[in-house]
Amino acid sequence: xxxxxxxxxxxxxxxxxxxxxxxxxxxxxxxxxxxxxxxxxxxxxxxxxxxxxxxxxxxxxxxxxxxxxxxxxxxxxxxxxxxxxxxxxxxxxxxxxxxxxxxxxxxxxxxxxxxxxxxxxxxxxxxxxxxxxxxxxxxxxxxxxxxxxxxxxxxxxxxxxxxxxxxxxxxxxxxxxxxxxxxxxxxxxxxxxxxxxxxxxxxxxxxxxxxxxxxxxxxxxxxxxxxxxxxxxxxxxxxxxxxxxxxxxxxxxx
Amino acid sequence: xxxxxxxxxxxxxxxxxxxxxxxxxxxxxxxxxxxxxxxxxxxxxxxxxxxxxxxxxxxxxxxxxxxxxxxxxxxxxxxxxxxxxxxxxxxxxxxxxxxxxxxxxxxxxxxxxxxxxxxxxxxxxxxxxxxxxxxxxxxxxxxxxxxxxxxxxxxxxxxxxxxxxxxxxxxxxxxxxxxxxxxxxxxxxxxxxxxxxxxxxxxxxxxxxxxxxxxxxxxxxxxxxxxxxxxxxxxxxxxxxxxxxxxxxxxxxxxxxxxxxxxxxxxxxxxxxxxxxxxxxxxxxxxxxxxxxxxxxxxxxxxxxxxxxxxxxxxxxxxxxxxxxxxxxxxxxxxxxxxxxxxxxxxxxxxxxxxxxxxxxxxxxxxxxxxxxxxxxxxxxxxxxxxxxxxxxxxxxxxxxxxxxxxxxxxxxxxxxxxxxxxxxxxxxxxxxxxxxxxxxxxxxxxxxxxxxxxxxxxxxxxxxxxxxxxxxxxxxxxxxxxxxxxxxxxxxxxxxxxxxxxxxxxxxxxxx
Numbered sequence: 001x002x003x004x005x006x007x008x009x010x011x012x013x014x015x016x017x018x019x020x021x022x023x024x025x026x027x028x029x030x031x032x033x034x035x036x037x038x039x040x041x042x043x044x045x046x047x048x049x050x051x052x053x054x055x056x057x058x059x060x061x062x063x064x065x066x067x068x069x070x071x072x073x074x075x076x077x078x079x080x081x082x083x084x085x086x087x088x089x090x091x092x093x094x095x096x097x098x099x100x101x102x103x104x105x106x107x108x109x110x111x112x113x114x115x116x117x118x119x120x121x122x123x124x125x126x127x128x129x130x131x132x133x134x135x136x137x138x139x140x141x142x143x144x145x146x147x148x149x150x151x152x153x154x155x156x157x158x159x160x161x162x163x164x165x166x167x168x169x170x171x172x173x174x175x176x177x178x179x180x181x182x183x184x185x186x187x188x189x190x191x192x193x194x195x196x197x198x199x200x201x202x203x204x205x206x207x208x209x210x211x212x213x214x215x216x217x218x219x220x221x222x223x224x225x226x227x228x229x230x231x232x233x234x235x236x237x238x239x240x241x242x243x244x245x246x247x248x249x250x251x252x253x254x
Numbered sequence: 255x256x257x258x259x260x261x262x263x264x265x266x267x268x269x270x271x272x273x274x275x276x277x278x279x280x281x282x283x284x285x286x287x288x289x290x291x292x293x294x295x296x297x298x299x300x301x302x303x304x305x306x307x308x309x310x311x312x313x314x315x316x317x318x319x320x321x322x323x324x325x326x327x328x329x330x331x332x333x334x335x336x337x338x339x340x341x342x343x344x345x346x347x348x349x350x351x352x353x354x355x356x357x358x359x360x361x362x363x364x365x366x367x368x369x370x371x372x373x374x375x376x377x378x379x380x381x382x383x384x385x386x387x388x389x390x391x392x393x394x395x396x397x398x399x400x401x402x403x404x405x406x407x408x409x410x411x412x413x414x415x416x417x418x419x420x421x422x423x424x425x426x427x428x429x430x431x432x433x434x435x436x437x438x439x440x441x442x443x444x445x446x447x448x449x450x451x452x453x454x455x456x457x458x459x460x461x462x463x464x465x466x467x468x469x470x471x472x473x474x475x476x477x478x479x480x481x482x483x484x485x486x487x488x489x490x491x492x493x494x495x496x497x498x499x500x501x502x503x504x505x506x507x508x509x510x511x512x513x514x515x516x517x518x519x520x521x522x523x524x525x526x527x528x529x530x531x532x533x534x535x536x537x538x539x540x541x542x543x544x545x546x547x548x549x550x551x552x553x554x555x556x557x558x559x560x561x562x563x564x565x566x567x568x569x570x571x572x573x574x575x576x577x578x579x580x581x582x583x584x585x586x587x588x589x590x591x592x593x594x595x596x597x598x599x600x601x602x603x604x605x606x607x608x609x610x611x612x613x614x615x616x617x618x619x620x621x622x623x624x625x626x627x628x629x630x631x632x633x634x635x636x637x638x639x640x641x642x643x644x645x646x647x648x649x650x651x652x653x654x655x656x657x658x659x660x661x662x663x664x665x666x667x668x669x670x671x672x673x674x675x676x677x678x679x680x681x682x683x684x685x686x687x688x689x690x691x692x693x694x695x696x697x698x699x700x701x702x703x704x705x706x707x708x709x710x711x712x713x714x715x716x717x718x719x720x721x722x723x724x725x726x727x728x729x730x731x732x733x734x735x736x737x738x739x740x741x742x743x744x745x746x747x748x749x750x751x752x753x754x755x756x757x758x759x760x761x762x763x764x765x766x767x
Contacts, residue, residue: 012611017358030610070609181558185612188511189601192587 001052003044004110005076006099006131007037009060009067010121033067036116038074039179043146044114045075047153053077055107059087059098065199072194073186080106084203089216092122096130098214101207103135111170112153117142117177125175132173140168144178255292256283267320270306271390272727276314283322287496291428293321294494300756302490304346304394308401309648310725312489312761323396326496329355332375333367333499339375339382340419340499342367345396352384352395356502382502385411387537388721389621396495401723402470402487406537406620409681411503413468413721415486422497423485425449426752434499438481445481447751456484456750459743461736467650468682469717471724472732472762473744489723490758492751507579508536509608510616513594513601514569518542520597521571522660525680527593528575529653533586535575538681539620543570545677548626549619560619566603573680574620579608623677627688634692644691645700649708650684651716662710663687670699684720708734724762732763741765 011029033041044054056071058064059082068079082102090098103113113135118125125141132139145156146168153168158177168174186194204214212218238249258281261267268276278301284290293300299318306313326344329352333340343352361375375382388403397403399421404413411417420434429450438445443458458475465476474487485492515521525538541549546569552559565572577586591601607613627644651659660676667674667689678686687707689700708718708731718731733741745765748755 014611015357032609032611182561182563183612183615185563185605185607185615187602188513188587188590188604188606191509191606192584192601195584 001047001049001111002107002109003047003052003054003112003114004103004107005037005040005044005054005056005071005114006127007040007056007058007067007071008034008116008119009058009064010034010119013120031063031066033070034116034119034121036118036120036176037067037071038116038183040114040116040174040176041071041074041076042179042184043143043174043176044112045184047112047146047148048075049148055080055110057082057099057102057107059083059090059095061088062201068199069194072197072199073191074184075186075190079197079199081199081201082203082207083201084214086204086211086217087215089219090214091219091221092124092126092130093220094214094216094218096127096134097218098207098209099127099131100134101209101213102202103131105207106202112146112168113137113171113173115173115175117175128173128175135173138169138172139175140166140172141175142177143174144176146174146176255285255289257281258283261320266306267303267322268315270308270311270313272309272311272314272725274311274314274727276301276311276316278315278320279318281320281322283324285325287422287424287430290321290424290494290496291430293319294424294426294756295428297321298754298756299759300494301758302396302400302494304397305348305392307390307393308397308725309646309722310719310727312401312723312725312758313397314726316726316760318759321494323394323494326396327351329364330497331365331367332361332371334371334374335368335419337419338501338503339371340501341384342420342497342499343395344497345399345495346394348392348394349384349386349388349398350391352500353391356382356384378504381505383505384417384500385503386414386417388414395498395500399486399495399498400488400490401721402474404468404470404682404721406539406679406681408468408721409537409679410534411536413470415474415483417501418482418486419499419501420497421482421485421495421499423493423495425493426754426756427451430496431493432497433481435480435482440477440479440481442477443475445479445484447481447484454750456747457743458747459736459740461740461743464715464717466652467716468679468684468720469650470721471717471719471728471735472740473747487723489725489761491748491761493757507608508576508613509579509583509606510574510576510613511604511606512572512574512616512619513590513599513604514566515571515573515597515599515603516568517597518571520599521573522657522680524593524597525573526653526656527596528573528590529681531589531593533577533589533593535577535681537575537679539574540677540680540685541572541574541620541623542676544675545623545626546570546572548630548675549622552622552626552629560622561615562619563605569603574616575681576613620677623675624688627675627690631690631692634690645689645697645704647687647689647704647707648684648719648722649711649716650682650720651711651714653683655714655716656680656683656685659683659711659714659716660685662707666703666706666710670703672696672699672703679720682720683716705730726760729760729762729764 012032054076056076057080115128143155144158238246240246261278297319300321301315303313303322323346327346330342361372366372387407388405422432427450445456673690741763
């Protein structure tokens with residue numbers, strides 16, 4: 001079997017401060033493999049059996065290669081970087097379009113297509129579902145567990161108000177919401193092996209995509225302005241010396 | 255200036271991390287240097303207080319006034335000289351605060367002390383780092399300077415002393431001494447220090463200060479020494495530091511590594527092999543089987559503990575080290591591979607990580623050992639003697655004598671029936687031996703054993719205090735190291751610099767007169 005994991009590089013959001021205007025201060029903040037992508041990686045590695053392979057892919061600038069190398073260090077077998085100036089500014093639709101093109105051309109034989117539930121910087125959780133829709137494959141989002149069952153797979157999905165266990169047909173798109181609480185670390189031996197491994201780079205032409213299908217041109221949404229929204233709880237206090245009066249006051253608030 | 259005259263018995267101003275409880279008549283919180291001068295001129299006895307993270311009671315008062323420097327918490331500027339870039343800090347800035355400032359590259363938010371320094375630093379693509387990592391990142395830099403703090407990275411970068419460019423100190427008569435390296439140098443063992451009333455001649459002790467090992471016992475002296483060095487490691491007995499410049503080093507990417515071995519002694523031997531090889535790690539830290547077992551036990555209760563994968567079952571000891579991630583890395587790993595084979599280990603018996611968040615996990619793993627000891631002892635004894643948990647040694651010996659010192663730890667502590675674990679700075683001949691104290695009887699035994707071991711460390715050419723300092727807890731070791739004459743010579747310096755014994759009385763030495 002071959003498993004595909006689509007990952008994303010994000011700024012380490014735990015280190016980001018926000019300035020007085022609500023803008024993120026990215027200076028000096030390192031880029032990392034998105035924590036949810038790492039959960040998807042773990043899920044794929046957990047499913048991999050003797051003879052199976054794990055392929056990772058990301059769309060991003062050349063420096064996103066380090067996120068792919070992190071995946072290789074964790075145990076992935078091969079890595080693809082989808083990188084082209086034309087990909088810049090892609091929204092979820094254009095991103096899913098690019099990933100779908102890659103999958104159709106280079107990874108359509110995979111038994112599962114795994115994504116992180118969402119990315120720590122964008123938080124949309126749309127890319128897995130849009131990719132599944134574009135590929136015409138079944139989607140299983142918010143999975144907290146996935147395992148082999150009866151020659152196929154079974155997954156536990158957590159929708160917050162509902163947890164369900166599903167049979168997952170081969171070739172489905174799965175987004176992973178949870179992983180091991182202690183992230184894996186490579187051995188020095190593995191790290192050295194990965195240093196010698198190649199990350200294959202593919203551009204727009206290699207994916208067979210038109211200029212107006214990708215990046216800003218291929219996006220259906222535009223960020224016009226971002227606002228730092230602060231919600232404040234407005235507390236009200238009542239004198240409780242007369243319980244009946246206080247109760248009446250509270251009832252009035254409801 | 256804020257003055258607190260009612261200092262309760264449980265005041266945070268009268269205790270530090272050694273958990274000795276002192277007492278004070280008042281607490282003064284100066285807002286600026288003029289307040290410090292006023293305090294020095296008006297108070298008969300001052301104990302200088304920073305973050306109080308010290309391990310030896312150096313900031314614990316026994317009467318008099320606590321001078322808390324908590325308002326001196328600003329980074330003042332950046333500059334550049336022939337050696338490189340530096341940051342000017344007030345003494346209450348913590349190591350963590352400085353590290354965060356450097357990581358965020360906020361140089362342009364500060365004045366340049368020399369032309370374009372802030373712009374040049376901000377434009378540097380690789381950035382900088384402050385190489386002293388005293389483990390306790392919440393410690394104040396004033397305290398770090400007063401103690402000449404070190405830590406694992408001393409292995410490669412030396413202690414705080416090697417990174418201080420300039421100090422500004424309020425002396426005992428209120429005079430503000432503002433000196434950088436090179437301004438005042440001793441002639442032989444005689445220093446001339448300006449005060450309000452003129453130059454005072456300071457006769458420095460004649461003893462040899464042991465620089466072959468990590469050492470903070472007693473007053474640092476050497477021939478023709480720089481006056482800046484008189485204040486570094488002086489435990490605040492000569493004045494109040496109000497400002498200092500600290501050099502930064504050019505940053506370079508690093509990879510953290512832990513290699514696991516199958517026997518305790520293998521890690522000792524491997525650390526020696528590494529030191530004798532061309533591999534130069536940033537530091538070299540050690541975990542013995544007891545330390546690894548304590549971490550394993552804690553992880554059974556809380557799998558998130560340390561945030562690391564499971565320690566392999568076969569591992570009986572481990573070495574932790576950082577290597578530069580540059581062109582030398584492959585060569586270093588190949589050399590390490592050859593060394594590991596001698597002990598039946600290989601590069602597959604290891605963890606490594608280079609992302610900042612992974613490297614932080616490695617350090618959390620290292621720092622979890624003392625915490626596990628607290629928890630282990632708490633489980634063992636329930637509520638008996640809750641204030642006593644462990645006693646950590648702080649002795650260093652020359653590397654070639656480390657085996658003998660380890661044998662002494664083993665034989666002395668076993669002869670007292672004490673349980674212990676070993677971890678820490680093996681690369682500097684300075685592993686921390688943590689003696690586990692289950693009750694007050696263990697505490698008494700450990701104190702006796704500690705004295706024996708301190709004497710043994712000195713006999714082997716080492717120091718009874720490598721990095722924690724002497725403070726008030728370990729004053730007997732100053733005399734053990736330098737004899738009564740040496741202590742009298744330190745006292746002589748103190749009498750010249752601070753004749754009324756205003757600053758930090760009781761720190762570093764005791765003198766009956």
